[in-house]
Amino acid sequence: MALISYGEMYKWVRDDVLGCESLINSWDAMDSFCREHVVCGEGDGVIICEPCVDKEPVCVEGSLTERFTFCYCTLISKLKVRWPLTVCEKGVLETLGVAPTQFHPNSWAFVRGFEILCVGLDITPTVDKFFYFFESRINKRSSWMSVHGVNGRGLLTLFQSSYKDFKKSYFRIRCCPGHENVLEGFPLYWKQKTISFGGLPAEKLSASDQEDVKKLDGLKTVFNTVKLLDLENRPKELKIYIDKMASMSNQELMKLWKQQEASKAVAAEGVGEKARNIGPISRPSVLGESSHKRRREIETAVPLMNLEFSSTQKFNPLRGLLVYAWVRIGMPWTVELIRVRLARFGMRSLTILLTSAKPICLTVTRKIWRR
Incomplete structure (x- = not known):
């Protein structure tokens, strides 16, 4: 089907979605991806991964006889999303009225990090608890629904400040006979009207949920989402990391955060001439810190090039x-x-x-x- 036909069918979808053609467009490409990554967490015979056909965009709908949904490759490879989706993941998609690929990968990272953090604290992750700490953001300039932390309830850091190169890698997911529930409980296809939701007050939560969010609030720290994803399958190290972060003071957290951001900036931009263009790095606020102190620290940040001169340049x-x-x-x-x-x-x-x-x-x- 030609691109112009999709444009007529989905006039409400932006061109950056309609104009993308998946790189997973053959069975060889699909098999290669499945050999390198775990897509299903329950073994074989539950879902079927299929390549895209006819240059179809990610917003294409199925039919009554052909039910499927799309999945971005980055959700599997970077964020370790596994099919079937968890109850919490399905609930978030259903609450916002979005398909899996209509939810931005950075927001997927928040859901995954929240689930892992709850498991590490022996808390059952639920939709209401998630939307106590997060709220949705409808951006007319973006094609994807996003969530962000509620002001004053910071819990997780952003997975990537600029999430790129995910739009052209996606594939179809269908359920095997007898496993129809895999594609139930959430929208399978893109919706024109999405729902703004989140920032729930504690009064609207159940008694058990109030106790759990109070426990999470009592940690008074912001966890590194990348670190949580890395420790998902190492429960002992995960608990040690959570206990360590919860026991650190604001000053220690800021020092650790700066070290992590500096190492990420150096790894991304390299050392030398590229580092000259790196300005002061913004950061999330810490509980109890005034906005004046944060602004003063950002304005007086030391460029990385001054720190790297001695190790990268030689005097002639x-x-x-x-x-x-x-x-x-x-x-x-x-x-x-x-x-x-x-x-x-x-x-x-x-x-x-x-x-x-x-x-x-x-x-x-x-x-x-x-x-």
């Missing part, structure tokens, strides 16, 4: 001597000689201009020297 004595001689002797003598020549020929305006430009030339030269 000969180059330094030549630049020093040029700044102290060559540049002033050349400027003065040109000024005298211009004055001799009566070019007073150019003489004044050159005299005023002399400090600028010296400043530029010094900046080159400092590099």
